[in-house]
Amino acid sequence: MKRRHLVLSAGLAPALAWAQTYPAKPVRLVVPFPAGGATDIFARALSQKLGDKLGQPLVVENRPGAGGTIGSEVVAKAAPDGYTLLLATSSTHSIGPNLNPRMPYDAVKDFTPISHVGNAxxxxxxxxxxxxxxxxxxxxxxxxxxxxxxxxxxxxxxxxxxxxxxxxxxxxxxxxxxxxxxxxxxxxxxxxxxxxxxxxxxxxxxxxxxxxxxxxxxxxxxxxxxxxxxxxxxxxLLPGFESNTWFGLYAPRALPPDILARVNAAANQALAEPDVKDKLARLGIEPVGGTPQQFAQMAAADALKWKKIIAERKITSD
Known part of the structure:
Protein backbone atom coordinates (compact mmCIF):
# COMPACT_ATOMS: atom_id res chain seq x y z
CA MET A 1 0.00 0.00 0.00
CA LYS A 2 2.83 2.35 0.86
CA ARG A 3 4.52 1.76 -2.49
CA ARG A 4 1.21 2.27 -4.32
CA HIS A 5 0.66 5.52 -2.44
CA LEU A 6 4.12 6.75 -3.49
CA VAL A 7 3.46 5.87 -7.12
CA LEU A 8 0.11 7.71 -7.09
CA SER A 9 1.68 10.72 -5.39
CA ALA A 10 4.45 10.83 -7.97
CA GLY A 11 1.86 10.74 -10.75
CA LEU A 12 -0.16 13.58 -9.23
CA ALA A 13 2.81 15.82 -8.52
CA PRO A 14 3.31 17.16 -12.08
CA ALA A 15 -0.42 17.94 -12.41
CA LEU A 16 -0.50 19.77 -9.08
CA ALA A 17 2.61 21.74 -9.94
CA TRP A 18 1.13 22.62 -13.32
CA ALA A 19 -2.05 23.94 -11.72
CA GLN A 20 -0.11 25.94 -9.14
CA THR A 21 1.94 27.71 -11.83
CA TYR A 22 -1.07 28.47 -14.04
CA PRO A 23 -1.11 30.68 -15.98
CA ALA A 24 2.49 30.76 -17.19
CA LYS A 25 1.65 32.47 -20.50
CA PRO A 26 -1.11 34.62 -22.04
CA VAL A 27 -4.62 33.16 -22.11
CA ARG A 28 -6.76 33.19 -25.26
CA LEU A 29 -10.35 34.43 -24.84
CA VAL A 30 -12.41 33.41 -27.85
CA VAL A 31 -15.34 35.65 -28.74
CA PRO A 32 -17.63 33.81 -31.18
CA PHE A 33 -19.04 37.04 -32.62
CA PRO A 34 -17.61 39.90 -34.73
CA ALA A 35 -15.45 42.68 -33.36
CA GLY A 36 -17.43 45.71 -32.27
CA GLY A 37 -20.53 43.81 -31.21
CA ALA A 38 -21.91 43.67 -27.68
CA THR A 39 -20.16 40.40 -26.79
CA ASP A 40 -16.84 41.67 -28.14
CA ILE A 41 -17.09 44.96 -26.25
CA PHE A 42 -17.98 43.06 -23.08
CA ALA A 43 -14.99 40.75 -23.59
CA ARG A 44 -12.62 43.69 -23.88
CA ALA A 45 -14.13 45.41 -20.86
CA LEU A 46 -13.61 42.28 -18.78
CA SER A 47 -10.40 40.85 -20.24
CA GLN A 48 -7.91 43.45 -18.99
CA LYS A 49 -9.02 43.23 -15.37
CA LEU A 50 -9.38 39.45 -15.52
CA GLY A 51 -5.86 39.23 -16.92
CA ASP A 52 -4.60 41.41 -14.06
CA LYS A 53 -6.18 39.05 -11.55
CA LEU A 54 -4.68 36.00 -13.24
CA GLY A 55 -1.25 37.57 -13.66
CA GLN A 56 -1.18 37.07 -17.44
CA PRO A 57 -2.83 39.00 -20.28
CA LEU A 58 -6.05 37.76 -21.86
CA VAL A 59 -5.86 37.99 -25.64
CA VAL A 60 -9.28 38.45 -27.22
CA GLU A 61 -9.69 36.46 -30.43
CA ASN A 62 -12.80 36.97 -32.55
CA ARG A 63 -13.99 33.82 -34.32
CA PRO A 64 -17.41 34.82 -35.69
CA GLY A 65 -19.78 32.87 -37.89
CA ALA A 66 -22.90 30.70 -37.84
CA GLY A 67 -24.47 32.55 -34.91
CA GLY A 68 -21.53 31.92 -32.61
CA THR A 69 -21.17 28.26 -33.51
CA ILE A 70 -17.74 28.48 -35.16
CA GLY A 71 -15.96 30.12 -32.24
CA SER A 72 -17.68 27.89 -29.71
CA GLU A 73 -16.59 24.80 -31.61
CA VAL A 74 -12.98 26.05 -31.58
CA VAL A 75 -13.05 26.11 -27.79
CA ALA A 76 -14.90 22.80 -27.49
CA LYS A 77 -12.05 21.11 -29.39
CA ALA A 78 -9.19 22.92 -27.63
CA ALA A 79 -6.95 21.42 -24.97
CA PRO A 80 -8.42 21.68 -21.43
CA ASP A 81 -5.36 23.44 -20.05
CA GLY A 82 -6.90 26.79 -19.14
CA TYR A 83 -5.22 28.64 -21.99
CA THR A 84 -8.34 28.75 -24.19
CA LEU A 85 -11.52 30.25 -22.78
CA LEU A 86 -14.85 31.17 -24.37
CA LEU A 87 -17.11 34.12 -23.72
CA ALA A 88 -20.40 32.46 -24.59
CA THR A 89 -23.94 33.79 -24.57
CA SER A 90 -27.45 32.43 -24.28
CA SER A 91 -27.47 32.32 -28.09
CA THR A 92 -24.59 29.83 -28.26
CA HIS A 93 -25.51 27.67 -25.27
CA SER A 94 -29.25 28.00 -24.53
CA ILE A 95 -31.03 28.98 -27.72
CA GLY A 96 -28.84 27.74 -30.58
CA PRO A 97 -28.74 24.09 -29.48
CA ASN A 98 -32.55 24.04 -29.29
CA LEU A 99 -32.96 25.57 -32.75
CA ASN A 100 -30.28 23.48 -34.46
CA PRO A 101 -30.04 19.82 -33.44
CA ARG A 102 -26.97 19.43 -35.69
CA MET A 103 -24.73 21.72 -33.68
CA PRO A 104 -21.05 20.64 -33.93
CA TYR A 105 -20.76 20.63 -30.14
CA ASP A 106 -22.76 19.62 -27.10
CA ALA A 107 -23.39 22.78 -25.07
CA VAL A 108 -23.23 20.82 -21.81
CA LYS A 109 -20.88 17.86 -22.32
CA ASP A 110 -18.17 19.63 -24.33
CA PHE A 111 -17.55 22.55 -21.96
CA THR A 112 -16.56 23.33 -18.39
CA PRO A 113 -18.71 26.17 -17.00
CA ILE A 114 -16.57 28.72 -15.14
CA SER A 115 -18.62 31.81 -14.33
CA HIS A 116 -21.88 33.54 -15.18
CA VAL A 117 -20.37 36.95 -15.79
CA GLY A 118 -23.31 39.11 -16.86
CA ASN A 119 -26.94 39.62 -17.88
CA ALA A 120 -28.30 42.04 -20.46
CA LEU A 237 -47.29 41.90 -13.37
CA LEU A 238 -46.34 38.48 -14.78
CA PRO A 239 -44.64 36.68 -11.85
CA GLY A 240 -41.69 34.56 -12.89
CA PHE A 241 -41.16 36.28 -16.23
CA GLU A 242 -37.52 36.85 -17.07
CA SER A 243 -35.55 37.13 -20.29
CA ASN A 244 -31.89 38.07 -20.43
CA THR A 245 -29.07 37.68 -22.85
CA TRP A 246 -26.57 36.11 -20.49
CA PHE A 247 -22.81 36.01 -20.84
CA GLY A 248 -20.61 33.29 -19.38
CA LEU A 249 -17.05 32.02 -19.31
CA TYR A 250 -16.44 28.45 -20.42
CA ALA A 251 -13.39 26.25 -20.95
CA PRO A 252 -13.18 22.93 -22.80
CA ARG A 253 -14.49 19.94 -20.86
CA ALA A 254 -12.27 18.27 -18.26
CA LEU A 255 -10.60 21.49 -17.11
CA PRO A 256 -8.52 20.63 -14.00
CA PRO A 257 -10.40 21.65 -10.81
CA ASP A 258 -7.55 23.83 -9.50
CA ILE A 259 -7.45 25.85 -12.71
CA LEU A 260 -11.25 26.10 -12.73
CA ALA A 261 -11.17 27.49 -9.19
CA ARG A 262 -8.42 29.95 -10.11
CA VAL A 263 -10.23 31.39 -13.15
CA ASN A 264 -13.57 31.50 -11.34
CA ALA A 265 -12.07 33.43 -8.42
CA ALA A 266 -10.32 35.85 -10.80
CA ALA A 267 -13.57 36.44 -12.71
CA ASN A 268 -15.50 37.19 -9.53
CA GLN A 269 -12.79 39.60 -8.40
CA ALA A 270 -12.73 41.35 -11.79
CA LEU A 271 -16.52 41.75 -11.84
CA ALA A 272 -16.39 43.40 -8.42
CA GLU A 273 -14.03 46.17 -9.62
CA PRO A 274 -15.79 49.58 -9.85
CA ASP A 275 -14.37 50.42 -13.27
CA VAL A 276 -15.55 47.09 -14.69
CA LYS A 277 -19.01 47.68 -13.23
CA ASP A 278 -19.07 51.15 -14.82
CA LYS A 279 -18.04 49.81 -18.22
CA LEU A 280 -20.65 47.08 -18.11
CA ALA A 281 -23.36 49.50 -16.98
CA ARG A 282 -22.70 51.60 -20.08
CA LEU A 283 -23.28 48.44 -22.13
CA GLY A 284 -26.52 47.67 -20.34
CA ILE A 285 -24.98 44.60 -18.72
CA GLU A 286 -25.38 43.69 -15.07
CA PRO A 287 -22.40 41.78 -13.58
CA VAL A 288 -23.31 38.50 -11.90
CA GLY A 289 -20.47 36.18 -10.81
CA GLY A 290 -20.91 33.18 -8.54
CA THR A 291 -19.78 29.57 -8.61
CA PRO A 292 -19.41 27.24 -11.61
CA GLN A 293 -22.26 25.16 -10.19
CA GLN A 294 -24.58 28.17 -10.05
CA PHE A 295 -23.66 29.05 -13.62
CA ALA A 296 -24.34 25.50 -14.85
CA GLN A 297 -27.73 25.45 -13.11
CA MET A 298 -28.73 28.83 -14.57
CA ALA A 299 -27.71 27.83 -18.11
CA ALA A 300 -29.60 24.53 -17.85
CA ALA A 301 -32.77 26.27 -16.62
CA ASP A 302 -32.50 28.90 -19.35
CA ALA A 303 -32.04 26.25 -22.06
CA LEU A 304 -35.08 24.35 -20.77
CA LYS A 305 -37.20 27.51 -20.80
CA TRP A 306 -36.33 28.30 -24.42
CA LYS A 307 -36.65 24.66 -25.49
CA LYS A 308 -40.26 24.72 -24.31
CA ILE A 309 -41.08 28.00 -26.06
CA ILE A 310 -39.35 26.93 -29.30
CA ALA A 311 -41.29 23.66 -29.36
CA GLU A 312 -44.66 25.09 -28.36
CA ARG A 313 -44.46 28.03 -30.77
CA LYS A 314 -42.81 26.04 -33.56
CA ILE A 315 -40.01 28.62 -33.84
CA THR A 316 -37.29 28.19 -36.43
CA SER A 317 -34.16 30.19 -37.20
CA ASP A 318 -33.52 32.21 -40.35
Whole structure:
Protein backbone atom coordinates (compact mmCIF):
# COMPACT_ATOMS: atom_id res chain seq x y z
CA MET A 1 0.00 0.00 0.00
CA LYS A 2 2.83 2.35 0.86
CA ARG A 3 4.52 1.76 -2.49
CA ARG A 4 1.21 2.27 -4.32
CA HIS A 5 0.66 5.52 -2.44
CA LEU A 6 4.12 6.75 -3.49
CA VAL A 7 3.46 5.87 -7.12
CA LEU A 8 0.11 7.71 -7.09
CA SER A 9 1.68 10.72 -5.39
CA ALA A 10 4.45 10.83 -7.97
CA GLY A 11 1.86 10.74 -10.75
CA LEU A 12 -0.16 13.58 -9.23
CA ALA A 13 2.81 15.82 -8.52
CA PRO A 14 3.31 17.16 -12.08
CA ALA A 15 -0.42 17.94 -12.41
CA LEU A 16 -0.50 19.77 -9.08
CA ALA A 17 2.61 21.74 -9.94
CA TRP A 18 1.13 22.62 -13.32
CA ALA A 19 -2.05 23.94 -11.72
CA GLN A 20 -0.11 25.94 -9.14
CA THR A 21 1.94 27.71 -11.83
CA TYR A 22 -1.07 28.47 -14.04
CA PRO A 23 -1.11 30.68 -15.98
CA ALA A 24 2.49 30.76 -17.19
CA LYS A 25 1.65 32.47 -20.50
CA PRO A 26 -1.11 34.62 -22.04
CA VAL A 27 -4.62 33.16 -22.11
CA ARG A 28 -6.76 33.19 -25.26
CA LEU A 29 -10.35 34.43 -24.84
CA VAL A 30 -12.41 33.41 -27.85
CA VAL A 31 -15.34 35.65 -28.74
CA PRO A 32 -17.63 33.81 -31.18
CA PHE A 33 -19.04 37.04 -32.62
CA PRO A 34 -17.61 39.90 -34.73
CA ALA A 35 -15.45 42.68 -33.36
CA GLY A 36 -17.43 45.71 -32.27
CA GLY A 37 -20.53 43.81 -31.21
CA ALA A 38 -21.91 43.67 -27.68
CA THR A 39 -20.16 40.40 -26.79
CA ASP A 40 -16.84 41.67 -28.14
CA ILE A 41 -17.09 44.96 -26.25
CA PHE A 42 -17.98 43.06 -23.08
CA ALA A 43 -14.99 40.75 -23.59
CA ARG A 44 -12.62 43.69 -23.88
CA ALA A 45 -14.13 45.41 -20.86
CA LEU A 46 -13.61 42.28 -18.78
CA SER A 47 -10.40 40.85 -20.24
CA GLN A 48 -7.91 43.45 -18.99
CA LYS A 49 -9.02 43.23 -15.37
CA LEU A 50 -9.38 39.45 -15.52
CA GLY A 51 -5.86 39.23 -16.92
CA ASP A 52 -4.60 41.41 -14.06
CA LYS A 53 -6.18 39.05 -11.55
CA LEU A 54 -4.68 36.00 -13.24
CA GLY A 55 -1.25 37.57 -13.66
CA GLN A 56 -1.18 37.07 -17.44
CA PRO A 57 -2.83 39.00 -20.28
CA LEU A 58 -6.05 37.76 -21.86
CA VAL A 59 -5.86 37.99 -25.64
CA VAL A 60 -9.28 38.45 -27.22
CA GLU A 61 -9.69 36.46 -30.43
CA ASN A 62 -12.80 36.97 -32.55
CA ARG A 63 -13.99 33.82 -34.32
CA PRO A 64 -17.41 34.82 -35.69
CA GLY A 65 -19.78 32.87 -37.89
CA ALA A 66 -22.90 30.70 -37.84
CA GLY A 67 -24.47 32.55 -34.91
CA GLY A 68 -21.53 31.92 -32.61
CA THR A 69 -21.17 28.26 -33.51
CA ILE A 70 -17.74 28.48 -35.16
CA GLY A 71 -15.96 30.12 -32.24
CA SER A 72 -17.68 27.89 -29.71
CA GLU A 73 -16.59 24.80 -31.61
CA VAL A 74 -12.98 26.05 -31.58
CA VAL A 75 -13.05 26.11 -27.79
CA ALA A 76 -14.90 22.80 -27.49
CA LYS A 77 -12.05 21.11 -29.39
CA ALA A 78 -9.19 22.92 -27.63
CA ALA A 79 -6.95 21.42 -24.97
CA PRO A 80 -8.42 21.68 -21.43
CA ASP A 81 -5.36 23.44 -20.05
CA GLY A 82 -6.90 26.79 -19.14
CA TYR A 83 -5.22 28.64 -21.99
CA THR A 84 -8.34 28.75 -24.19
CA LEU A 85 -11.52 30.25 -22.78
CA LEU A 86 -14.85 31.17 -24.37
CA LEU A 87 -17.11 34.12 -23.72
CA ALA A 88 -20.40 32.46 -24.59
CA THR A 89 -23.94 33.79 -24.57
CA SER A 90 -27.45 32.43 -24.28
CA SER A 91 -27.47 32.32 -28.09
CA THR A 92 -24.59 29.83 -28.26
CA HIS A 93 -25.51 27.67 -25.27
CA SER A 94 -29.25 28.00 -24.53
CA ILE A 95 -31.03 28.98 -27.72
CA GLY A 96 -28.84 27.74 -30.58
CA PRO A 97 -28.74 24.09 -29.48
CA ASN A 98 -32.55 24.04 -29.29
CA LEU A 99 -32.96 25.57 -32.75
CA ASN A 100 -30.28 23.48 -34.46
CA PRO A 101 -30.04 19.82 -33.44
CA ARG A 102 -26.97 19.43 -35.69
CA MET A 103 -24.73 21.72 -33.68
CA PRO A 104 -21.05 20.64 -33.93
CA TYR A 105 -20.76 20.63 -30.14
CA ASP A 106 -22.76 19.62 -27.10
CA ALA A 107 -23.39 22.78 -25.07
CA VAL A 108 -23.23 20.82 -21.81
CA LYS A 109 -20.88 17.86 -22.32
CA ASP A 110 -18.17 19.63 -24.33
CA PHE A 111 -17.55 22.55 -21.96
CA THR A 112 -16.56 23.33 -18.39
CA PRO A 113 -18.71 26.17 -17.00
CA ILE A 114 -16.57 28.72 -15.14
CA SER A 115 -18.62 31.81 -14.33
CA HIS A 116 -21.88 33.54 -15.18
CA VAL A 117 -20.37 36.95 -15.79
CA GLY A 118 -23.31 39.11 -16.86
CA ASN A 119 -26.94 39.62 -17.88
CA ALA A 120 -28.30 42.04 -20.46
CA UNK A 121 -32.07 42.56 -20.12
CA UNK A 122 -34.33 43.92 -22.83
CA UNK A 123 -36.65 46.90 -22.78
CA UNK A 124 -40.28 46.83 -23.94
CA UNK A 125 -40.80 49.64 -26.44
CA UNK A 126 -44.07 50.91 -27.91
CA UNK A 127 -44.99 53.87 -30.17
CA UNK A 128 -45.85 57.17 -28.54
CA UNK A 129 -49.26 56.91 -30.23
CA UNK A 130 -50.12 53.83 -28.16
CA UNK A 131 -53.05 54.70 -25.86
CA UNK A 132 -51.56 52.67 -22.99
CA UNK A 133 -49.07 54.43 -20.74
CA UNK A 134 -48.32 51.59 -18.33
CA UNK A 135 -47.66 47.89 -18.74
CA UNK A 136 -50.98 47.04 -17.12
CA UNK A 137 -52.88 49.35 -19.46
CA UNK A 138 -51.05 47.85 -22.44
CA UNK A 139 -51.88 44.29 -21.37
CA UNK A 140 -55.53 45.22 -20.95
CA UNK A 141 -55.51 46.85 -24.39
CA UNK A 142 -53.81 43.87 -26.06
CA UNK A 143 -56.14 41.36 -24.43
CA UNK A 144 -59.11 43.40 -25.59
CA UNK A 145 -57.85 43.51 -29.18
CA UNK A 146 -56.63 39.99 -30.00
CA UNK A 147 -54.88 39.73 -33.37
CA UNK A 148 -54.91 43.46 -34.01
CA UNK A 149 -51.44 44.12 -32.60
CA UNK A 150 -48.10 42.99 -33.97
CA UNK A 151 -44.55 42.90 -32.68
CA UNK A 152 -41.20 43.39 -34.38
CA UNK A 153 -38.14 41.21 -33.94
CA UNK A 154 -34.58 41.09 -35.23
CA UNK A 155 -35.33 37.84 -37.06
CA UNK A 156 -36.70 34.35 -36.60
CA UNK A 157 -35.15 32.42 -33.73
CA UNK A 158 -33.50 35.46 -32.13
CA UNK A 159 -33.69 36.35 -28.45
CA UNK A 160 -35.94 39.26 -29.47
CA UNK A 161 -38.55 36.91 -30.94
CA UNK A 162 -38.21 34.40 -28.12
CA UNK A 163 -38.68 37.11 -25.49
CA UNK A 164 -41.85 38.29 -27.20
CA UNK A 165 -43.18 34.74 -27.51
CA UNK A 166 -42.45 34.04 -23.85
CA UNK A 167 -44.28 37.26 -22.99
CA UNK A 168 -47.25 36.25 -25.15
CA UNK A 169 -47.38 32.81 -23.58
CA UNK A 170 -47.34 34.06 -20.00
CA UNK A 171 -49.74 36.94 -20.66
CA UNK A 172 -52.15 34.93 -22.81
CA UNK A 173 -51.88 37.26 -25.81
CA UNK A 174 -52.39 36.90 -29.56
CA UNK A 175 -49.94 39.23 -31.33
CA UNK A 176 -48.61 38.81 -34.87
CA UNK A 177 -44.84 38.47 -35.47
CA UNK A 178 -43.12 40.79 -37.98
CA UNK A 179 -39.43 39.78 -38.40
CA UNK A 180 -36.80 42.31 -39.49
CA UNK A 181 -33.12 41.93 -40.27
CA UNK A 182 -32.04 43.59 -37.02
CA UNK A 183 -33.86 45.78 -34.53
CA UNK A 184 -32.38 48.96 -36.02
CA UNK A 185 -34.47 48.39 -39.15
CA UNK A 186 -37.60 47.96 -37.05
CA UNK A 187 -37.27 51.24 -35.14
CA UNK A 188 -38.69 53.54 -37.88
CA UNK A 189 -41.79 51.35 -38.22
CA UNK A 190 -42.18 51.26 -34.45
CA UNK A 191 -41.93 55.06 -34.26
CA UNK A 192 -44.55 55.45 -36.98
CA UNK A 193 -46.85 52.90 -35.37
CA UNK A 194 -46.70 50.29 -38.15
CA UNK A 195 -45.64 47.78 -35.51
CA UNK A 196 -46.91 47.83 -31.96
CA UNK A 197 -44.12 46.59 -29.72
CA UNK A 198 -40.44 45.62 -29.72
CA UNK A 199 -38.31 43.99 -27.04
CA UNK A 200 -35.00 45.68 -27.83
CA UNK A 201 -31.73 45.43 -25.95
CA UNK A 202 -31.61 47.95 -23.13
CA UNK A 203 -28.58 50.01 -24.27
CA UNK A 204 -29.80 50.37 -27.87
CA UNK A 205 -33.46 50.86 -27.01
CA UNK A 206 -33.20 53.28 -24.11
CA UNK A 207 -31.79 56.22 -26.13
CA UNK A 208 -34.96 56.24 -28.26
CA UNK A 209 -36.95 56.68 -25.06
CA UNK A 210 -34.66 59.37 -23.67
CA UNK A 211 -34.97 61.44 -26.87
CA UNK A 212 -38.76 61.08 -26.88
CA UNK A 213 -39.15 58.95 -30.02
CA UNK A 214 -40.61 55.91 -28.22
CA UNK A 215 -42.25 54.95 -24.96
CA UNK A 216 -40.85 52.30 -22.62
CA UNK A 217 -43.20 50.22 -20.50
CA UNK A 218 -40.98 47.67 -18.75
CA UNK A 219 -37.72 45.74 -18.62
CA UNK A 220 -37.35 41.97 -18.89
CA UNK A 221 -34.93 41.35 -16.01
CA UNK A 222 -36.31 39.61 -12.92
CA UNK A 223 -36.11 42.90 -11.02
CA UNK A 224 -35.78 46.57 -11.93
CA UNK A 225 -32.45 47.57 -13.41
CA UNK A 226 -30.17 50.37 -12.24
CA UNK A 227 -29.95 51.65 -15.82
CA UNK A 228 -33.65 52.57 -15.81
CA UNK A 229 -34.95 52.22 -12.25
CA UNK A 230 -38.15 54.06 -13.11
CA UNK A 231 -39.27 51.18 -15.34
CA UNK A 232 -41.04 48.19 -13.76
CA UNK A 233 -39.94 44.64 -14.46
CA UNK A 234 -42.45 42.63 -16.48
CA UNK A 235 -42.34 40.16 -13.58
CA UNK A 236 -44.13 42.68 -11.37
CA LEU A 237 -47.29 41.90 -13.37
CA LEU A 238 -46.34 38.48 -14.78
CA PRO A 239 -44.64 36.68 -11.85
CA GLY A 240 -41.69 34.56 -12.89
CA PHE A 241 -41.16 36.28 -16.23
CA GLU A 242 -37.52 36.85 -17.07
CA SER A 243 -35.55 37.13 -20.29
CA ASN A 244 -31.89 38.07 -20.43
CA THR A 245 -29.07 37.68 -22.85
CA TRP A 246 -26.57 36.11 -20.49
CA PHE A 247 -22.81 36.01 -20.84
CA GLY A 248 -20.61 33.29 -19.38
CA LEU A 249 -17.05 32.02 -19.31
CA TYR A 250 -16.44 28.45 -20.42
CA ALA A 251 -13.39 26.25 -20.95
CA PRO A 252 -13.18 22.93 -22.80
CA ARG A 253 -14.49 19.94 -20.86
CA ALA A 254 -12.27 18.27 -18.26
CA LEU A 255 -10.60 21.49 -17.11
CA PRO A 256 -8.52 20.63 -14.00
CA PRO A 257 -10.40 21.65 -10.81
CA ASP A 258 -7.55 23.83 -9.50
CA ILE A 259 -7.45 25.85 -12.71
CA LEU A 260 -11.25 26.10 -12.73
CA ALA A 261 -11.17 27.49 -9.19
CA ARG A 262 -8.42 29.95 -10.11
CA VAL A 263 -10.23 31.39 -13.15
CA ASN A 264 -13.57 31.50 -11.34
CA ALA A 265 -12.07 33.43 -8.42
CA ALA A 266 -10.32 35.85 -10.80
CA ALA A 267 -13.57 36.44 -12.71
CA ASN A 268 -15.50 37.19 -9.53
CA GLN A 269 -12.79 39.60 -8.40
CA ALA A 270 -12.73 41.35 -11.79
CA LEU A 271 -16.52 41.75 -11.84
CA ALA A 272 -16.39 43.40 -8.42
CA GLU A 273 -14.03 46.17 -9.62
CA PRO A 274 -15.79 49.58 -9.85
CA ASP A 275 -14.37 50.42 -13.27
CA VAL A 276 -15.55 47.09 -14.69
CA LYS A 277 -19.01 47.68 -13.23
CA ASP A 278 -19.07 51.15 -14.82
CA LYS A 279 -18.04 49.81 -18.22
CA LEU A 280 -20.65 47.08 -18.11
CA ALA A 281 -23.36 49.50 -16.98
CA ARG A 282 -22.70 51.60 -20.08
CA LEU A 283 -23.28 48.44 -22.13
CA GLY A 284 -26.52 47.67 -20.34
CA ILE A 285 -24.98 44.60 -18.72
CA GLU A 286 -25.38 43.69 -15.07
CA PRO A 287 -22.40 41.78 -13.58
CA VAL A 288 -23.31 38.50 -11.90
CA GLY A 289 -20.47 36.18 -10.81
CA GLY A 290 -20.91 33.18 -8.54
CA THR A 291 -19.78 29.57 -8.61
CA PRO A 292 -19.41 27.24 -11.61
CA GLN A 293 -22.26 25.16 -10.19
CA GLN A 294 -24.58 28.17 -10.05
CA PHE A 295 -23.66 29.05 -13.62
CA ALA A 296 -24.34 25.50 -14.85
CA GLN A 297 -27.73 25.45 -13.11
CA MET A 298 -28.73 28.83 -14.57
CA ALA A 299 -27.71 27.83 -18.11
CA ALA A 300 -29.60 24.53 -17.85
CA ALA A 301 -32.77 26.27 -16.62
CA ASP A 302 -32.50 28.90 -19.35
CA ALA A 303 -32.04 26.25 -22.06
CA LEU A 304 -35.08 24.35 -20.77
CA LYS A 305 -37.20 27.51 -20.80
CA TRP A 306 -36.33 28.30 -24.42
CA LYS A 307 -36.65 24.66 -25.49
CA LYS A 308 -40.26 24.72 -24.31
CA ILE A 309 -41.08 28.00 -26.06
CA ILE A 310 -39.35 26.93 -29.30
CA ALA A 311 -41.29 23.66 -29.36
CA GLU A 312 -44.66 25.09 -28.36
CA ARG A 313 -44.46 28.03 -30.77
CA LYS A 314 -42.81 26.04 -33.56
CA ILE A 315 -40.01 28.62 -33.84
CA THR A 316 -37.29 28.19 -36.43
CA SER A 317 -34.16 30.19 -37.20
CA ASP A 318 -33.52 32.21 -40.35
Missing amino acids: PSIMLVPNSTPARTLKEWLDYARGNPGRLNYASSGNGTIVQLTAELFKAQAGLFIVHIPYKGTALAIPDLVSGKVGVLFDSLPTGLPHVRDGRLRALAVTSAKRTAMAPELPAVAE
